[in-house]
Amino acid sequence: MVGGKLVTADMWDKLGIRWHPFQRGQNADLFSSREDFRDAQRRLMHDWMQDVYDTFTEHVAEGRNDKLTKSIDEIAGGRVYTGAQAYELGLVDELGGLQVAVARAAARAGLEDYETRVIPPPKDFLTLLVERSSGRGTRPTDLSLGLAGWSATPGVAYTSQWLALLNTIDPPRAAALREAMKSVHLIGRDRIALVIPYAIVTPAP
Numbered sequence: 001m002v003g004g005k006l007v008t009a010d011m012w013d014k015l016g017i018r019w020h021p022f023q024r025g026q027n028a029d030l031f032s033s034r035e036d037f038r039d040a041q042r043r044l045m046h047d048w049m050q051d052v053y054d055t056f057t058e059h060v061a062e063g064r065n066d067k068l069t070k071s072i073d074e075i076a077g078g079r080v081y082t083g084a085q086a087y088e089l090g091l092v093d094e095l096g097g098l099q100v101a102v103a104r105a106a107a108r109a110g111l112e113d114y115e116t117r118v119i120p121p122p123k124d125f126l127t128l129l130v131e132r133s134s135g136r137g138t139r140p141t142d143l144s145l146g147l148a149g150w151s152a153t154p155g156v157a158y159t160s161q162w163l164a165l166l167n168t169i170d171p172p173r174a175a176a177l178r179e180a181m182k183s184v185h186l187i188g189r190d191r192i193a194l195v196i197p198y199a200i201v202t203p204a205p
Contacts, residue, residue: 067093069089
């Protein structure tokens with residue numbers, strides 16, 4: 001395990017900003033970015049991390065029991081494995097994603113007819129658009145969905161903000177829209193454009 005903290009004392013000194021902290025307790029400033037760990041604090045951090053590591057490896061050894069092909073000391077210690085390597089070492093029972101894990105959990109629970117839900121449910125494009133456009137009026141609850149952010153140039157009907165929002169929801173379709181609007185922009189600017197026909201294929205939602 002690796003632990004630590006960012007120390008920003010030199011940065012504040014260069015900016016000419018001085019801090020005068022008030023604390024109560026010997027280690028109240030343990031995670032303060034004003035100064036580095038003192039020796040006693042460093043030992044305390046080490047002991048905490050060692051305790052967490054020992055507890056974790058004990059749980060793994062107990063949970064996997066005789067499924068491990070090597071001792072926990074040989075496997076652990078900060079080593080990183082691929083899924084196939086973890087399977088060979090006995091760290092996992094099966095290779096697969098979330099759907100495989102859900103199916104196995106349902107099988108172990110004796111469920112044949114079940115439904116899975118994403119909580120919280122994913123928001124659609126319109127919902128995200130309204131949320132990001134909220135609060136721009138005189139009141140916090142006002143909505144601003146006007147076309148002020150849209151370019152007046154003929155043929156250009158999108159903004160980087162809207163495209164970035166679409167990209168967070170559906171990257172393939174955002175990329176397709178970006179390419180299509182480039183052609184529209186050229187036609188609007190030059191009145192003529194030579195565009196190679198191409199097909200846009202995006203995965204089904």
